Amino acid sequence: MSETTPTTPQTTLERVRALPKVSLHDHLDGGLRPATIVEIASANGHRLPTSDPEELRAWFRDAADSGTLVRYLETFDHTIAVMQDAESLARVATEAVLDLAADGVVYGELRYAPEQHLQGGLSLDEVVEAVEEGMRRGEQQAAAAGTPIRVGTLVTAMRHADRGLEIAELALRHRDAGVVGFDIAGAEIGFAPSDHLAAFDRLHAENFPVTIHAGEAFGLPSIADALHPCGAERIGHGVRIVEDVSVHEGHDEHGLPNATLGRLATWVRDRGIVLELCPSSNVQTGAATSVAEHPITLLKDLGFSISVNTDNRLMSGTSLSREFALLVEEAGWNLADVERATITALSGSFLPFPDRVALASAVIRPAFA
Ligand SMILES: [Zn+2]
Structure with missing residues (x-):
């Protein structure tokens, strides 16, 4: 009798990791490696809750899970503190690209707010240049490792600050050097996207793509404001569009669930506005009760253009493969759903159209066939 090597059945996570994926909503300051935070903090004197990388990894997740916004936001004080010089910014960018590539992401858009990285004396332009240098290095190293990935950056303005137009101009200055879009983020309640209308007018005049965080902490008026006066091509989160849907x-x-859609939900569905949904992140911040119950599955079944994203990989202890695996295991998704969400993400991405077509036909479709 010949000996046979037992074959271990692949877990859902392993199967999804092997498939090509597209990530649209991933914050650079929410995805650092714990060991990198410890190393940079020990060099620049920033005090951390612990200097043990594995303890720090758990601390981030627990703090984000605690249900208090104050502790959740405190986590970013530590990541932003180690992203204040050009070398650290480039390193964090390179590692983010490598981590996405290792997770099977073939195209990713990473976002960050340059105005949060000026404490070490860098100018806004120097911040963007350092991040872009790190991104290109990451792409080269990932290609050499046999996991090719392409990345674009989204330059984010903070909605509670008053620098929207300045940050829009910054994004435009670097549009041919890797910056593919503009975003606003930060406290949603009380800070309407249209407070930054001058920035959006300027970006539209220059035909530059925009996505806006909306419909996460605040509901339908925020989504409507992002779409109409501000002209967002996509919505960051947008999960609360479900408040305009009666099931x-x-x-x-x-064969679709019986549901009545309001005018705004109808507009979002029928215009194919891509929603950058982030299941685990919403569970942590209380915008959803569980991945199983997350509105993403209803929105998918109703024909909305949904993409699956991580938001903050470190704070949520997640990866894009893990988000999909949770949807398969807990919300009844199949691999056809994973493929459809991946193609939707690609079609809503800010890559040039011929590049999207090429990636879909040469990489994504064949892998799911
Ligand atoms: Zn976000």
Whole structure:
């Protein structure tokens, strides 16, 4: 009798990790490696809750899980504190690209707010240049490691600050050097996207793409404001569009859940506005109760253009593969759903159209076939 090597069945996570994926919503300051934080902090004197990388990894996740916004936001004080010089910014960017590539991401958009990285004396332009240098290095190293990835950056303005137009101009100055879009983030309640209308007008005049965080902590008025006066091509989160959807018993003649959509939800669905949904992040911040119950599955079934994202990989202890694996294991998704969300993310990405077509036909479709 010949000996056979037992084959271990692949876990869902392993199967999803092996598939090509597209990430649209991933914060650079929310995805650092714990060991890197410890190393940079010990060099620049920043005090951390612990200097043990594994303890620090757990601390980030616990703090983000605690249900208090104050502790959640405190986590970013530590990541931002170690991203204040050009070398550290480039290193963090390179490692983020490598970590996405190792997770099977073939195209990713990483975002950050340059105005948060000026404490060490860098100018806004120097911050962007350092991050772009790190991104290109990451792409080269990932290609050499046999996990090719392409990345674009989204330059974010903080919605509670008053620098929207200045940050929009910054994004435009670097549009041919890796910056592919503009975003606003930060406290949503009380800070409408249209407070930054001058920035959006300027970006539209220059035909530059925009995504806006909306419909996470605040509901429909925030989404409407992001879409209409501000002209967002995509919505960061947008999960609360579900507040404009009433679900009834049973299914319609197309096999879709019976539901009545309000005017705004109808607009978002029918125009194919891509929602950058982040299941685990929403569970941590209380915007959803569990991945199983997350509105992403209903929105998918109702024909909304949904993409799956991580938001903050470190704070949520997650990866894009893990988000998909949770949806498969807890929310009844199959691999066809994973493929459809991946193609939706790609079509909503800020990559040039021919590049999107090439990536879909040469990389994504064949892997799912
Ligand atoms: Zn976000």
